[in-house]
Amino acid sequence: MEEELLALKENDTWDIVTCPSNVRPIGCKWVYSIKLHSDGSLNRYKARLAVLGNRQEYGVNYEDTFAPVAKMTTSKYDSSLFLRKTSTGCVLLLVYVDDIIITGTDSSLITCLQQQLKDSLYLGTLTYFLGLEVHNVASGVFLNQHKYTQDLISLAGLQDSSFVDTPLELNVKYRREEGGLLPDPTIFQQLFGSLNYLTITRPDISFAVQQVSQFMQAPRHLHLVAVRRIIRYLLGTSTHGLFFPSGSPILLNAFTDSDWAGCLDTRRSVSAWCIFLRESLISWKSKMQDRVSKSSTEAEYRSMFTACSEVVWLRGLLAEIGFPQSHPTPLHADNTSVIQIATNPVFHERTKHIEVDCHYIRESCR
Numbered sequence: 347m348e349e350e351l352l353a354l355k356e357n358d359t360w361d362i363v364t365c366p367s368n369v370r371p372i373g374c375k376w377v378y379s380i381k382l383h384s385d386g387s388l389n390r391y392k393a394r395l396a397v398l399g400n401r402q403e404y405g406v407n408y409e410d411t412f413a414p415v416a417k418m419t420t421s422k423y424d425s426s427l428f429l430r431k432t433s434t435g436c437v438l439l440l441v442y443v444d445d446i447i448i449t450g451t452d453s454s455l456i457t458c459l460q461q462q463l464k465d466s467l468y469l470g471t472l473t474y475f476l477g478l479e480v481h482n483v484a485s486g487v488f489l490n491q492h493k494y495t496q497d498l499i500s501l502a503g504l505q506d507s508s509f510v511d512t513p514l515e516l517n518v519k520y521r522r523e524e525g526g527l528l529p530d531p532t533i534f535q536q537l538f539g540s541l542n543y544l545t546i547t548r549p550d551i552s553f554a555v556q557q558v559s560q561f562m563q564a565p566r567h568l569h570l571v572a573v574r575r576i577i578r579y580l581l582g583t584s585t586h587g588l589f590f591p592s593g594s595p596i597l598l599n600a601f602t603d604s605d606w607a608g609c610l611d612t613r614r615s616v617s618a619w620c621i622f623l624r625e626s627l628i629s630w631k632s633k634m635q636d637r638v639s640k641s642s643t644e645a646e647y648r649s650m651f652t653a654c655s656e657v658v659w660l661r662g663l664l665a666e667i668g669f670p671q672s673h674p675t676p677l678h679a680d681n682t683s684v685i686q687i688a689t690n691p692v693f694h695e696r697t698k699h700i701e702v703d704c705h706y707i708r709e710s711c712r
Contacts, residue, residue: 373398384474384493418546419629420663447472478547479587489547490587495580498540502577509582510575513554522561522611525568534565537573544580547587549620549630551576556616556632560609594624596664598675600657604635604649606642613638615645619653621660629656646681650688653677654710 365371377396381389446463450456472480481488499505528534538558545552554576561569602619609616614637620630631652639645657675664671679685 372401384479386493389474419660447475477543486589486591488587488589490585491544491547492585492587494540494544495584498537498544499577499581499584501540502537502574504574504577504581507578507581509580510578511582513551513576513579514557514572515575519608519610520557520561520569520572522564523566525566528565528567528570531562531565534570534573535562537570537577538562541573541576548580549588549627550583550586551579552630552632553616553618554579556634560611560634588627590626594626596669596671597624597673598622598657598660598664598671599624599678600653600675601678602646602649602653603680604639604642604645606639606645609634615639615648617645617649617652619649619656621653621656629660631656643681643683643687646679646684647687650677650679650684658710 374395374397377394379392379394381392383389448456448459474480477491477494479490479492481490538555541551541555542559545555554572558569558572558576599622600619601621602617604618605616607613607615615635616632617635618630618632620627622628633652635645635648639648654677657677661671661675
């Protein structure tokens with residue numbers, strides 16, 4: 347590693363400039379890492395010169411920073427979208443710090459862009475990206491996190507455990523103060539963080555992960571048992587993921603639901619929704635609502651509100667990259683009262699407290 351860095355330094359031009367008098371420099375250090383392929387084999391060595399931000403002083407050399415990276419939904423959106431056969435010759439470039447995805451419908455444009463970038467960046471066929479494994483087949487693209495899942499199982503020490511058929515026990519609800527406290531919450535927090543990242547390609551564990559997320563601050567033994575059950579479920583499903591078939595029309599379709607007063611501690615409801623690009627699942631969410639709903643109708647309507655916001659954003663993204671939606675996006679719900687309120691221009695006393703959500707959904711449907 348050291349020899350490679352010395353060779354890099356000898357071959358490149360290094361410019362040393364004088365620090366401006368009004369700038370107070372902070373230290374830095376070299377950080378070395380090894381990049382692996384999804385099968386665990388060596389990909390390449392990496393070296394990064396990292397600024398020691400921990401030495402910044404508020405009011406002296408400390409400012410807010412912002413990292414303009416794409417949200418992970420865009421990656422799934424991108425994988426599905428550019429499999430479609432279109433005549434649009436466009437290229438989309440997604441940048442995640444030092445990882446880049448280049449996709450498009452015009453191979454000549456991609457080749458041209460790669461040629462311009464190859465002198466300063468390492469470019470190759472997309473197979474492994476931020477823990478996501480990308481498998482290209484004739485009928486489409488398959489995304490999963492098999493290696494990441496195996497690493498998570500090893501972290502939990504459950505390699506030799508038996509797998510279970512569901513990520514949560516059926517009809518079981520957990521409370522915040524049920525059972526004894528864990529003496530050290532670190533392992534619970536580590537496992538939860540890994541599970542949360544795994545939901546990028548595993549919508550089937552999203553609700554279970556949301557349920558255990560409520561206990562991050564003071565996890566108990568029963569909560570750790572619930573986390574370990576999710577991981578035991580992964581033992582038998584580690585190769586599961588998302589498939590994006592080619593050739594489908596670019597049409598959005600959304601579904602929404604809620605678990606009314608599902609939390610035994612706060613009686614808040616859980617909003618849940620999923621959005622498809624035709625048959626490709628590209629966005630989903632399972633999240634606790636920020637306030638108590640007085641009825642199942644109110645809980646369902648708030649779930650529709652968050653789903654509607656995501657649909658609006660996705661339609662805007664489609665239009666921005668050249669695929670505007672010519673038809674309204676269906677938003678499916680299973681609550682008759684919610685559907686009636688959404689189409690009824692008159693507010694009644696029992697619905698005034700959700701008037702903002704109602705107006706937003708109606709405006710979006712126009």
